[in-house]
Each structure stands twice: as structure tokens, then as C-alpha cells.
Amino acid sequence: MRSKSAFVLLALAVLLAGTVVARATLQLTQGLQGEYSLDPTGPPALTLVTPEISRTAITAAWNGAPPESFRARWFGYIAIGRPGNYTFATASDDGSTLTIDGRPVVDNGNVHGLQTETGRIQLDPGPHFVLIEYFQAGGDYDMSWSWGLDGADLSAVPAWVLSPRRTSYTRALAARSLDQLSLGVLIVLGLTVSWLAVKHGHAPAGRTVNAYPRAASLALFIALAAIETWPLASDPAHLSRNDNGDTMLNEWTLAWVAHQAPRAPLNLYQANIFYPERDTLAYSESMIVQSAMAAPLLWLGASPVLAYNLVLLAGFTLTGWAVALVMVHWTADWVAALIAGIMAGFNAHTLSRLPHLQAQHAEFLPLALFALDAVIREPRVGHALRLAGWFALQALTSVYLLVFTAFALVAAAVARPDGWLGARIRTVAPQLAIAALAAIVVLFPFLLPYYRVSHEQGLTRSLVDAGWFAASLGDYLTTPGRLHWELWSHRWAGLTPLFPGVAALALAALAVLTGEAIRNPRARMCLAMGVCGLLLSFGTRLPGYDLLFRAVPLLQAIRAPVRFGYLVVLATAMLAGFGALELRRRLSAKAWPPAVAVLLVLAVVEPLAAPLSLTPFGGIDPIYDRIASEPGGVIAELPLPDPRAVFHNARYMLNATRHWRPMLNGYSGFVPGSYQQHFTALDRFPQASAVAALQQLGVTLVVVHRDAYGPGRAEDIDRVSALTRLASSGEIVLYRVRKLE
Numbered sequence: 001m002r003s004k005s006a007f008v009l010l011a012l013a014v015l016l017a018g019t020v021v022a023r024a025t026l027q028l029t030q031g032l033q034g035e036y037s038l039d040p041t042g043p044p045a046l047t048l049v050t051p052e053i054s055r056t057a058i059t060a061a062w063n064g065a066p067p068e069s070f071r072a073r074w075f076g077y078i079a080i081g082r083p084g085n086y087t088f089a090t091a092s093d094d095g096s097t098l099t100i101d102g103r104p105v106v107d108n109g110n111v112h113g114l115q116t117e118t119g120r121i122q123l124d125p126g127p128h129f130v131l132i133e134y135f136q137a138g139g140d141y142d143m144s145w146s147w148g149l150d151g152a153d154l155s156a157v158p159a160w161v162l163s164p165r166r167t168s169y170t171r172a173l174a175a176r177s178l179d180q181l182s183l184g185v186l187i188v189l190g191l192t193v194s195w196l197a198v199k200h201g202h203a204p205a206g207r208t209v210n211a212y213p214r215a216a217s218l219a220l221f222i223a224l225a226a227i228e229t230w231p232l233a234s235d236p237a238h239l240s241r242n243d244n245g246d247t248m249l250n251e252w253t254l255a256w257v258a259h260q261a262p263r264a265p266l267n268l269y270q271a272n273i274f275y276p277e278r279d280t281l282a283y284s285e286s287m288i289v290q291s292a293m294a295a296p297l298l299w300l301g302a303s304p305v306l307a308y309n310l311v312l313l314a315g316f317t318l319t320g321w322a323v324a325l326v327m328v329h330w331t332a333d334w335v336a337a338l339i340a341g342i343m344a345g346f347n348a349h350t351l352s353r354l355p356h357l358q359a360q361h362a363e364f365l366p367l368a369l370f371a372l373d374a375v376i377r378e379p380r381v382g383h384a385l386r387l388a389g390w391f392a393l394q395a396l397t398s399v400y401l402l403v404f405t406a407f408a409l410v411a412a413a414v415a416r417p418d419g420w421l422g423a424r425i426r427t428v429a430p431q432l433a434i435a436a437l438a439a440i441v442v443l444f445p446f447l448l449p450y451y452r453v454s455h456e457q458g459l460t461r462s463l464v465d466a467g468w469f470a471a472s473l474g475d476y477l478t479t480p481g482r483l484h485w486e487l488w489s490h491r492w493a494g495l496t497p498l499f500p501g502v503a504a505l506a507l508a509a510l511a512v513l514t515g516e517a518i519r520n521p522r523a524r525m526c527l528a529m530g531v532c533g534l535l536l537s538f539g540t541r542l543p544g545y546d547l548l549f550r551a552v553p554l555l556q557a558i559r560a561p562v563r564f565g566y567l568v569v570l571a572t573a574m575l576a577g578f579g580a581l582e583l584r585r586r587l588s589a590k591a592w593p594p595a596v597a598v599l600l601v602l603a604v605v606e607p608l609a610a611p612l613s614l615t616p617f618g619g620i621d622p623i624y625d626r627i628a629s630e631p632g633g634v635i636a637e638l639p640l641p642d643p644r645a646v647f648h649n650a651r652y653m654l655n656a657t658r659h660w661r662p663m664l665n666g667y668s669g670f671v672p673g674s675y676q677q678h679f680t681a682l683d684r685f686p687q688a689s690a691v692a693a694l695q696q697l698g699v700t701l702v703v704v705h706r707d708a709y710g711p712g713r714a715e716d717i718d719r720v721s722a723l724t725r726l727a728s729s730g731e732i733v734l735y736r737v738r739k740l741e
Contacts, residue, residue: 008192013219016185023178024235028171029616032076032130033164036061040071040135048243048615050074051159053132055142056485057613059493071135072143077127079161079169084150089118093142096134106145111137118154127166159611182226182234189223192216213334218321220338221345225316228346229354230610236309237302239614242654244355245647249284249667251304252653254311254357256281257291258298259660269449273653273666274675275634275697282449283459283668285358288396290315304657305617308357315360320345322363323570326370327577330522333584335596340577342603343504347569348479348497351607358401359563362570364394365405369529372409373522375431376419384431388438395443399450400563402443403554407536408529408567415528416521450557459670461559463546469560470539471496476565480609498537498565500572503602507579508572514582517575526574533567559669623703623729624658630726630736633700636664639708640682646671655703664699686717695722695740707731 031051035044036058050057053074059066078100080086090096090106093114098106100121108117134143146154160176161169226233241247252273260268271281293314294307302310324341328334344366353359371387391409395402413420413432420428453459474494479485479501489499500508511517517527535542539561549555558564580599584592627635637655641648649667656663664678681693694702702723706714717723723735 012185012189012192016182016189016223019178019182019185020234023175023182024237026171026175026178027235027238028167028175029164029239029614030159030162030172030175030231030611031164031613032074032132032162034061034072034074034613037071038067038069045070046243048241048613049164050613051162051611052156054144056482056490058141058143059490061613066136066141068138069136071133073134074130074132076130076162076164077166078130078157079127079163079167079172080123080125081161081169081173082149083124084122085120086123087118087120087148087151087154088145089116089147089154090132090134090145091116091142092134092144093140094135094137096132096143096145098145099131101128113140114142125169127163127168130162164616179231179234183230189219214325217324217334217338217341218317221317221320221324221341222313224320224342224346224604225313227604228316228351228608228610229313229612232309232612232614233313236313237306238617240305240309240617241355241614242305242617242651243615245650245667247308247355248650248654250287250355250357251308252650252657253281253285253287254291254294254307255298255304255657256660257286257288258295258307259657261291261295272656272660272662273649273668274672275662275664277457277672277674279449279453280666280668282453283666283670283672285398285400285669286396286446287358287398288446289393290357290361290397303617303619304654312354312357312360315357315363316345316350318363319350319361323366323574323577326366327574329370330373331577331581333581335584336577336580339507339580339599339603340573342600343501343573343576344570346604346607347501347504347573348481348499348607349566349569351609352480352497354612358398359566361397362394362401362566364390364397365401365408365570366574368394368405368409369412369525372412373525375435376413376416376428379424379427379431381431381434384435385438387432387435388442391435391439392442395439396446399557403558404533404564404567406554407532407564411528411532412525415524419521453670457670457672460556463540463549465559466539466545466549466555466561467541469562470541471498471537471562471565475537475562476568479607481605481607482609483605485609496560496562496565498562498569500569501603501606503599503606504572504576507576507583507599509579510582511575511579516578516582520578523575523578526571526578530568530571530575533564533571537562537564537568620655620658621729621732623727623732623734624655626727626734627661627701627703628659630701632661634662634664634698635659635701635703636682636694636697636699637703638682638685638705640664640679643671643676643679646675652703661701664697686713686720686723691720691722691737694737699737700739701726702735702737704733704735705731706733 034050036046095109105119320341323344328337368390477492478497479499637652
């Protein structure tokens, strides 16, 4: 029986791999190119490919908080399969227009409430250029478009007929078919694994839990990672969230650590940004663990985007799987374990933070809880060292998760007083001390640069930050999941989605109301972790937070206490596992399988926000390879972005992965004062004072983006005697800067 199941799983995996590869060869992105601007005459503040045009998509593009007024335009090609007289409509608040092949089709302009206007156009088979423009002048906002052929009822324009680039209808249809086939295989794979979990997943009391579903459960989490982030897995080398500067910052981080660690590990934190500052890698998350995962891929020639996407998918997979493995040991039930793992790995918080790779890898936190439980039950050096190891690994994924894990472990330990108070303190306390000391020894060299930056440059988070970025009730009611967002969540939208899910809350409540969350010491640990995260997420809104902030230096590393809410999400997921076990005890053997099916479907569907809006990555311009071949020195990409828009440097950092030269540019969680000085000195480039400033700073190469300067000023650059043109690629020109005599 097991060999047949293994064969089925292998066949499904091979079929899935084949469809994904076939889809990737088409290199077709679905949706229109979107640009969002605050100023109608200024550059776009956001650019991304949008599969749909809707209020939901607009809200998501602005990270849940659109400005009071803005403009947006979407453009690309629509692939027509049948000739005919097409009716198009826009429904907008405020104005919108639609043109196709340069011909006006819908004029829904001017300031107004939600209003629908239609227009007709004759279209032949093939690609047609589409331009949709929309503006929001304040108050409510909304925007959508629809179509119909030869008088048919209007319906939403599907993403699969849209593309940022010209493509045929046949190619678009093939991509759609492969997408549907891939999703179908993923669903069948998930159902197969779920069936195996139900069939083999429960161990009678006193017996060891069946280990067979472990590999199958890993396959399930891999499949779910692809489903929940679709279409990312269909082409991870070319799809990205590079519309967000944080994504490119983290891609650069992975590449820098992989580049520097084998060459000069003692100078790992002396990154090539914000020249001439030191310890610049410590301006943000260094993500040592994620970088170690990405390193083999990067060494084999993978792009930073591909490495980032694969490590991102691994984060979802491993976090869910780790929770499942811990829960199956604690409950001896694979169904309960899978439910908890799915809810922990895929939820409103993790799926809304794709640009933040540091947030996706929480796989060591549940393992640290597991080790803490082992230390309390059986105080041994081996258990203490495992606790130290899991904590250290989690700390090396993210400073935030270091702090969250530390508080979670303290809360969990406090919830187990019977395990370490009284006579047991003599045996438990030394093991906890060993774990703490071992973790400090391992982490010291990685945390020392953060200490230096904090004391030398003042990189600390203030109570003011803790107030600005504190949780609200709306955060706990916010989710990017399409089901809940459309029904009710959009009315409560906060900036940080933390909604655990209806099924998770119901099962966790069952664990609490039946007393299991109190009686069971492991469930009590999870409950304590959740309560701790909930309280701390409110930051300065929590009475006494200011005193705790001053007493516990770890909190001074946290700018956004709202993210403590992830502990609530994780705790709710794990408590849901205990709740599922309680539900199983109360249901008949006949009623349990359909209940499992409902719970698993809800766990997958509730957070589902796919298909995601992703941006195509076309690679790094070859001109940056030329920099690598030039003699060493400092470079600058100009114009240097304003410190208020320093995130525009993120793309320059991604470019730098081709040469790794020290550069004036930089983007991170902290901007040193020297950057403002450099911006002021270079703002009037190519005037003589700016060129002299470059020379005084030791800059030997400048990459000039001429289109950002305008034609007149760009022509002046070639007349500067201190600059020698070396190479060009479109509007990007590389110059050598003459050294000072």
C-alpha cells in the first residue's frame, strides 16, 4: 500500500515539475503594467504588474493605506481570440479612461462618485495595446473594468488575456491551460497527502506515532507554498516583488553574504553600501541562515531574484512543516499536526510580507519551544544544547525573531512553574543557564556589529517609533485573503495583517474552552506565548511598556511592536492543533473525515490571496559587468536619490551584485548622516562643485541615468572634462572620474 502511495506521489511530483517547466518556457507574465503616482508630473512611486484592476488591488499596491489623492495607469496588451464588437466599461470613483490601440473607448473622467461608463470597439484576433488611466481626488475610491462580446453581459476582464508585452492569443491560452493544470496537480497532491494523514496519522495511546506521513507532509507544504504564492513558483527566475525596495534590499543581502563569507568572513558586515561607513550590513537584517540557504544557488550562477524566491518558498514550507513535526510529537495525531502547520505557515501575516524574507523563516521557533519542553521535562545537557541551537538559528534569521523568540520562551517557561519551581529548580536552572550561555557564545560575533552601530551611529528604536508602529484592533481583523477581504475585512483594514483565520480561532477557542489549553502544559506554553505577543504588539498603548522598554534592551531593537502579533498567529495555529484533537475526541469515527476535509480546506482557502501581483525581472543590465572589469575604486549611481526616497537605491544595490564595488548609494533600515551630506554635495551634478565632491570622496566610476536628468542636463555631462565616457546601454552611461592631482 505504501509503495503504491509513494508511486502516486512521485508521479504527481513529476507531472507538476513538467507543467511548471513548460509554463516557465513561455516566459509570459499575466496582467498589465501598473504605475502609481502621487504627482501627475513626477515619476511613479510604485510600479508593478497587476493581474486585476480593482479596489482590492489598488489597496494592496499601496500596502493597505492609499494616499488621499493619487493617479494610476495600467498598460499592456490584451490578446483577442475571436473577432467582434467588444463592449468595455470602467466603474470608478473618481475618474477613469480607457483607450485601445490609441483609440478612445471609455471616457469616465472628472471628479465623481462610483460611476460606470461604457464604450464599444471592433477588434480583430491578436494583441491590442490597452491604456487605462485613473485618478483619485479624495474620499472614497474604487476602480474596475469589464468587457463583453457582441452584446453579451459584461464580466471582469480575466488576467490570462493580459500581458505587459505583446503576445498571441494562442500563447496566452497555452499559459492559462498550464496554470490550470499545475494548480490541479497541486490540489490533487494536497488531497492525497491529506488522505494519507487521515489514514495513517493517529497513534493509539502508548504507541509511537506513525512516521510514514513525514515525507508526504513535506510534499504537502511544498505544494501549499506554491499554491498560496501562485504564480511565483511557475517562474521563480523572472517573477518578483521587485516593485518593493525591501525585496531588492534582501536580494542584495543574500548575495552579499554569499559573496563575502567565503572570501573575508571577518569583514562580513563591512558591506559595499553607504561608503565610507562601516558595519553597513548591520543597518538592517543580515539574514545569515537565509543567506546560507541561498549561497549554493548563487555560487552555481543563480540570479539574486531566483535565489530569493526559492528561499522564500522554503520559508513557508519549513515553518509549516516544523510546526507540524512538533505538534505530531505533542499530540500523536498527524491531522492535528497538519492543521496547525498549515495555519502557522500560511496566514494573513506571512502572506502579506513577501518582500520581507526575514519574516518567512520562523521554522526554528517551534523547535525551540519543543526543546524548552524537553529541558523542563528531562533536564539534560543535550536538551539544553538543542535549545541553544534552535534559538541561535532563529536569531540568525532575523533580529526581530530573535526578540520574539526570547519573549516567547520566557512566557512559555513562566507558564510551566510546576516544571521548574521547588526542588526541580536545582536541576532545571543549570540547564537553562547552559542553553543561554551557549546561545550567547554563538551569537556574539553576529550581534557585535549591531552593538557598534547602535553606540557609534545611534541606531536604536525609540518609544516614539513604538507608538507609531503599534498594533490596533484593525490589524487583527486584516487579511489579504480574498475570501475575507471581499466579505468584511476591507472595512477594518490595518497596515499589518494579523487575522489568524476563522477556523484557527474556532479550534483554538475549543482548546481553551474545554480546558485543554490549561491542563496540557504544552498547550499552556502556546497560550502564554500568544498572550505575550498580543500584549507587546500594542507597544506604548500597553500600560507599562515604557518601563519594560527601558528595562529590557532587546525591545530597543524593535521599531514596529505590531509585529509581535505574529506570536499571536503562531500560538493560535498551534492551539488549533490541540483544538482539532479535542474535536476528534468528540466526533464519531464517521463524522471525523468530513470534518477534517472542511478544516483542511478552510486552512488553505482562508489566507489565499493568489494569484499575486508580481513584477517581471528582466535581469541586470550588462553594463554592470563592465564595472567589474575596471580597476578597483568607489562608484556612485547618479542621480543620488533624496534621503526621503532612499529606497530608490535598492535597484542600484541589486545592480551592484555584478561588481561588488564600494558605493555611495545605499538603502537599509537606517540611513547614516553622511548620506545626506553626499546628496547635498551631488544634487547639482554635473556642476563643477559636484564633480569636485566626487573626486574628494574618492569616487572613480559613476553610473549616470541620463533619463532622470532631462535632455539639456544630460548633454552637459559629456562636456565635463573630468569625466570620461567608458560605456553606455540605452540611457545608462558609465564614466570614469579623473583623480585629483
